[in-house]
Amino acid sequence: MTIDIIDKEARNVPTLASIAERVGVSVNTVSRALRAPNTVRVELRRRINAAMEELNYVPNRLAGGLSGTRSDIVGVVVTSLYYSEFASIIDSLQSALLERDLQVMLANTRYNADQELRLVRSILSWRPAAVAIIGVDHPPKVVELLKASGIPIIEMWDTGGDVIDTAVGFDHTQVGAAQADHLIAQGYRRIAFLGSVRENDKRAQKRLSGLEAAAAAAGLPEITKHTAQQGGNPELGERLATELLEHHPEIDAIACNSDVVSFGVLRALKKLGKRVPEDIGVIAFGDNEAAGCVTPSLTTIRPDRERIGKLTAEAIVARINGSEPRITIVDWQLVVRESTQRSTL
Amino acid sequence: MTIDIIDKEARNVPTLASIAERVGVSVNTVSRALRAPNTVRVELRRRINAAMEELNYVPNRLAGGLSGTRSDIVGVVVTSLYYSEFASIIDSLQSALLERDLQVMLANTRYNADQELRLVRSILSWRPAAVAIIGVDHPPKVVELLKASGIPIIEMWDTGGDVIDTAVGFDHTQVGAAQADHLIAQGYRRIAFLGSVRENDKRAQKRLSGLEAAAAAAGLPEITKHTAQQGGNPELGERLATELLEHHPEIDAIACNSDVVSFGVLRALKKLGKRVPEDIGVIAFGDNEAAGCVTPSLTTIRPDRERIGKLTAEAIVARINGSEPRITIVDWQLVVRESTQRSTL
DNA sequence: TTGAAAGCGATACCAG
DNA sequence: CTGGTATCGCTTTCAA
Numbered sequence: 002m003t004i005d006i007i008d009k010e011a012r013n014v015p016t017l018a019s020i021a022e023r024v025g026v027s028v029n030t031v032s033r034a035l036r037a038p039n040t041v042r043v044e045l046r047r048r049i050n051a052a053m054e055e056l057n058y059v060p061n062r063l064a065g066g067l068s069g070t071r072s073d074i075v076g077v078v079v080t081s082l083y084y085s086e087f088a089s090i091i092d093s094l095q096s097a098l099l100e101r102d103l104q105v106m107l108a109n110t111r112y113n114a115d116q117e118l119r120l121v122r123s124i125l126s127w128r129p130a131a132v133a134i135i136g137v138d139h140p141p142k143v144v145e146l147l148k149a150s151g152i153p154i155i156e157m158w159d160t161g162g163d164v165i166d167t168a169v170g171f172d173h174t175q176v177g178a179a180q181a182d183h184l185i186a187q188g189y190r191r192i193a194f195l196g197s198v199r200e201n202d203k204r205a206q207k208r209l210s211g212l213e214a215a216a217a218a219a220g221l222p223e224i225t226k227h228t229a230q231q232g233g234n235p236e237l238g239e240r241l242a243t244e245l246l247e248h249h250p251e252i253d254a255i256a257c258n259s260d261v262v263s264f265g266v267l268r269a270l271k272k273l274g275k276r277v278p279e280d281i282g283v284i285a286f287g288d289n290e291a292a293g294c295v296t297p298s299l300t301t302i303r304p305d306r307e308r309i310g311k312l313t314a315e316a317i318v319a320r321i322n323g324s325e326p327r328i329t330i331v332d333w334q335l336v337v338r339e340s341t342q343r344s345t346l
Numbered sequence: 347m348t349i350d351i352i353d354k355e356a357r358n359v360p361t362l363a364s365i366a367e368r369v370g371v372s373v374n375t376v377s378r379a380l381r382a383p384n385t386v387r388v389e390l391r392r393r394i395n396a397a398m399e400e401l402n403y404v405p406n407r408l409a410g411g412l413s414g415t416r417s418d419i420v421g422v423v424v425t426s427l428y429y430s431e432f433a434s435i436i437d438s439l440q441s442a443l444l445e446r447d448l449q450v451m452l453a454n455t456r457y458n459a460d461q462e463l464r465l466v467r468s469i470l471s472w473r474p475a476a477v478a479i480i481g482v483d484h485p486p487k488v489v490e491l492l493k494a495s496g497i498p499i500i501e502m503w504d505t506g507g508d509v510i511d512t513a514v515g516f517d518h519t520q521v522g523a524a525q526a527d528h529l530i531a532q533g534y535r536r537i538a539f540l541g542s543v544r545e546n547d548k549r550a551q552k553r554l555s556g557l558e559a560a561a562a563a564a565g566l567p568e569i570t571k572h573t574a575q576q577g578g579n580p581e582l583g584e585r586l587a588t589e590l591l592e593h594h595p596e597i598d599a600i601a602c603n604s605d606v607v608s609f610g611v612l613r614a615l616k617k618l619g620k621r622v623p624e625d626i627g628v629i630a631f632g633d634n635e636a637a638g639c640v641t642p643s644l645t646t647i648r649p650d651r652e653r654i655g656k657l658t659a660e661a662i663v664a665r666i667n668g669s670e671p672r673i674t675i676v677d678w679q680l681v682v683r684e685s686t687q688r689s690t691l
Numbered sequence: 692t693t694g695a696a697a698g699c700g701a702t703a704c705c706a707g
Numbered sequence: 708c709t710g711g712t713a714t715c716g717c718t719t720t721c722a723a
Contacts, residue, residue, distance in 0.1 A: 014495075014496065016715095016716055016717085017716065017717065018716075018717095026693075026694085027693070027694045027695075028694090028716085028717080029693080029694065029695085029717085029718075029719080030692085030693055030694075032716095032717065032718065032719095033692095033693085033718095036718085040692070040693090041692075041693085042692065042693090045692090045693095057490065057491060057494040059467055059470045059471050059491070059495070060471050060716090060717080061412075061471065061473055061715085061716050061717070062471040062472050062473075062717090063408045063411040063412045063417065063472065063473055063715085063716080063717090064408075064412050064699090064715065064716035064717040064718085065716080065717055065718070066408045066699090066717090067406070067408045067409050067412055067698095067699045067700065067701090067715090067716080067717075067718090068698075068699050068716075068717045068718045068719080069699085069717070069718050069719080072408070074451075077452075081437075082433045082434065082436055082437035082440075083430070083433065083434060083437055084430055084433075084635055085428070085429055085430040085433055088427045088428065088429075088430055088433035089427065089428060091427055091452070091454075092426075092427035092428055092454060095427075095452065095453070095454050096454065096456065099461075099465075102468075104451060104453075104468060104469075104472070105451070105452045105453070106419075106449060106450070106451050106452070107422075107436070107440065107450045107451070107452040108440070108449075108450070109436075109437060109440050109441065111441065116444075120444075122404055123447075123449060124449075125404045126404050126405050126406065126407040127407050127408065127449070128406055128407075128408055145402065146402055146404070149402040150359075150404070151359065234635060235635060235636070235638060235639050261635050261636070264635070264636050264639035265639065267639065268638075268639055289635075289636065290429055290579060290580060290606050290609070290634075291580070291606070291609050291634065291635075291636035291639070291640065293580060293613075294580050294609035294610065294612065294613055294636070294640055295636065295639055295640055295641070296640070296641040361699095361700055361701085362700065362701065363700075363701095371709075371710085372709065372710045372711080373700085373701080373702095373710090374701095374702085374703090374709070374710055374711080375708085375709055375710075377701065377702065377703095378702095378708090378709085381702085385708070385709090386708075386709085387708065387709090390708090390709095405700090405701080406699085406700050406701070407701090408699085408700080408701090409699070409700030409701040409702085409715090410700080410701050410702070411701090411715090412699090412700080412701075412702090412714095412715045412716065412717090413700075413701045413702040413703080413714070413715050414701075414702055414703085414715090
């Protein structure tokens with residue numbers, strides 16, 4: 002007994018028992034004072050709160066989660082954190098979850114499938130109330146684990162494929178098609194696709210195939226592709242664009258997989274003496290905050306990341322409360338700026 | 347609000363006991379097969395692993411953490427997730443922690459002090475192995491809680507002030523001074539400061555005061571300030587710059603608090619017919635990925651976010667393993683581009 | 692309104 | 708090598 006007390010003293014982390022002892026009540030009265038205050042006498046409650054305040058008591062949720070019937074962790078699995086691609090989704094998601102006292106446990110796969118399995122397993126080991134994950138294309142084992150967990154699984158960003166449970170996002174194939182359609186409407190005919198397309202970035206692949214299909218449907222010559230596996234940045238865009246035009250001087254439009262890459266494309270075109278949008282049109286995807294500030298300003302597709310985060314939070318709460326799984330489409334927008342405005346000339 | 351998870355009874359989530367029963371050994375043995383495989387007979391181990399695989403067993407770390415001595419969670423508290431300000435720090439931090447099997451629990455205060463207290467409390471309730479938090483300026487209660495927790499606390503990004511335990515970052519006052527020094531060296535005399543400076547963004551305030559001090563030391567007239575509380579974006583920069591020049595046409599240099607804001611500043615100056623860098627110089631802070639792609643390209647300060655994340659992870663591991671607290675300075679860099687290159691004309 | 696006692700799932704220390 | 712058994716801190720009946 003004495004040893005026990007010394008032990009606790011040494012670790013210096015107050016527990017419900019410390020509070021109870023100090024106030025002279027039982028552990029579970031203190032517990033109730035916390036979770037159901039109105040079941041505890043006012044004066045007693047006040048003394049308990051005072052003791053907690055004084056000892057800097059912080060509940061141990063590991064214990065709470067183990068014992069109780071609720072767990073308020075939400076696992077969030079993204080494929081990237083670079084260049085705000087998903088940062089704003091996480092931002093709005095976590096802030097909406099906060100209102101429900103749900104805590105975000107974050108994992109970043111960096112587009113690595115092995116990592117994804119490992120991270121999903123790790124997240125599930127915390128017995129989250131739900132998991133939100135980027136994309137609908139996961140290794141079979143990941144899908145199996147997520148399904149077996151029995152908790153709501155919300156797939157974000159992409160809805161074009163087999164959904165495990167609930168999804169919030171849009172069909173990336175249509176984005177590619179919209180890029181092609183816009184370029185064609187502006188009179189461009191020899192379209193190239195350029196950018197970073199990582200092996201596990203199925204969304205990028207879908208956008209590309211949407212672009213190809215739409216171009217083919219319009220009777221255009223085959224899309225010239227020039228891609229790289231590495232992450233996207235302006236330097237990559239500059240290099241790829243330079244190489245592309247060297248081998249394919251006939252190109253009159255470039256569809257990019259991300260705004261950041263296209264910034265480099267614009268720089269390359271300027272160096273090559275190509276006029277944008279007159280000689281070559283450029284369209285991208287992402288709506289980076291700088292897209293309207295480069296010269297010429299960039300035509301791009303704007304996904305509503307904030308809304309995806311918010312709706313994902315709502316879907317999580319709804320599913321936890323027992324509503325049915327569903328797929329929510331979040332509209333994106335074509336933002337036409339100077340880089341493709343040939344028609345007004 | 348608390349939320350009930352889906353009926354536990356209905357779901358048969360496998361536990362160590364399920365595995366043990368299936369294989370016909372004790373719980374204990376299964377546990378050891380997991381943590382110390384070489385203390386279990388090979389053949390038995392194989393059967394245990396097979397059972398785990400078959401049942402999709404995922405360990406319950408709530409239980410593990412409660413019973414064991416460590417929790418493997420690292421709490422990460424940031425002040426913003428927008429515009430990749432801290433996303434890349436989190437990116438490199440979490441990826442470095444991953445190698446140590448440490449899990450990131452994320453919280454975003456959005457520059458709100460009340461939120462910070464609430465979130466820190468929430469994070470501590472998961473009994474993390476350590477907490478990494480942006481900045482060294484926290485409400486007293488936050489500091490008290492963090493200190494009382496008895497775990498390593500790593501303050502990131504800023505080192506200019508009272509450090510709780512360990513810090514990885516740089517002195518933001520010096521950044522402001524460097525902005526001033528550079529502008530002065532390029533011959534600018536009437537400097538203005540412009541941008542988003544939120545009440546709780548002490549770093550922004552430090553950069554500003556560094557700028558003012560350096561300007562004063564060089565005998566320049568007082569810095570004209572034009573700031574806003576809202577978050578920074580190009581629109582804000584455009585508005586602030588337009589207003590600024592309307593009231594202070596004598597200004598010949600603008601120091602900005604973030605690249606994203608200065609993108610808008612450049613746009614405003616172009617509309618006003620001001621030449622950059624000839625009439626007005628522009629310097630910013632952050633080194634956004636587009637900084638080299640706008641016209642004129644932007645002179646800015648580049649903090650090494652990736653390195654801060656990585657060194658924070660290392661500091662966490664070191665502190666957990668008992669090494670002494672320390673402050674690590676991570677160098678930043680002045681990146682001179684066109685927007686201030688007046689001297690070469 | 693309050694308290695006693697039985698878990699929650701895993702770990703750790705001892706025996707066997 | 709393997710198996711009891713006592714926790715870990717809190718929640719949750721069920722009584723009082």
